[in-house]
Amino acid sequence: MTTTTATDSGTITTTATTNPVLRVAPAPPATAAAYLAAQLAFHADVSDVAAALTAEGDPGFVVVDSRSTASWDQGHLPGALHLPTALIAEQAERLLDKSVPVVTYCWGPGCNGATRAALALAELGFRVKEMLGGFEYWAREGFPYETWEGPARKVPDPLTAPVDAEDCGC
Template sequence: MVMSQLEFYQAKLNYEMDSWDLFEALNQGQKIVVVDGRSATAYQQEHIPNAMNIPHRGITPESLEHLDPSLLYVTYCDGIGCNASTKTALKMATLGFQVKELIGGLDWWKRDGYQTAGENAQVGTSLDCGCAG
């Protein structure tokens, strides 16, 4: 079965989210849990505020049993050149969680001007990326 272009783009939006969409959803109080799939050391250095650190290498059914499977989980990593977010999303989806991947990861989050937390935290600049238009 060949997927149409329309079906492709609809499916793509079911599985990924950009930083503007995530920022807006969090500000609107949507029930989203942001998951950093990188190592604890990388998370400690810098991460998206209020993100949970669940390194993909340690994901097991037991390590996720405290999570609510009815929520949406958005996974991220460093960004381009890193696939920890994909590995985290795959493992969580395999275990029955609803997951989306943050395209561009932490790198694009920062490029869009959003605040980070951690030892190397950056103050947000509130840039208008133009995604709303």
């Protein structure tokens, strides 16, 4: 088995390896930094969104739930705007301010609805990020949410949130 490594200067080296992790070598540091910075420009995680929404003052963004009304009623982030993806083209410019970044979410990691909503908003000229984990991880991490019946909150899942700490430290 061989591993191919590309450097920032364009040099390519090949080394033998049986390690499946290194079968494709890590990117050069500058390439990795650019890629990872780009990821952060496109995504926010539920913990960061929750911290920003609960901090004092304006968070500087609006959260958009792109799911159906039935899904919204089942549970949504407090303060989120309900704007199903199918309605973005006709309603976004009336409901949102293009000077305010938008964070979209849908059900969870198994759903790309937040991606479709973010794309539709970006095509209309909005600055967007997706909330990684969606509503599923919001609820699993124990953050409060609202349902058609009123406020709700689940016990944090120890596989997704720290049990005895304020935050995960990342």
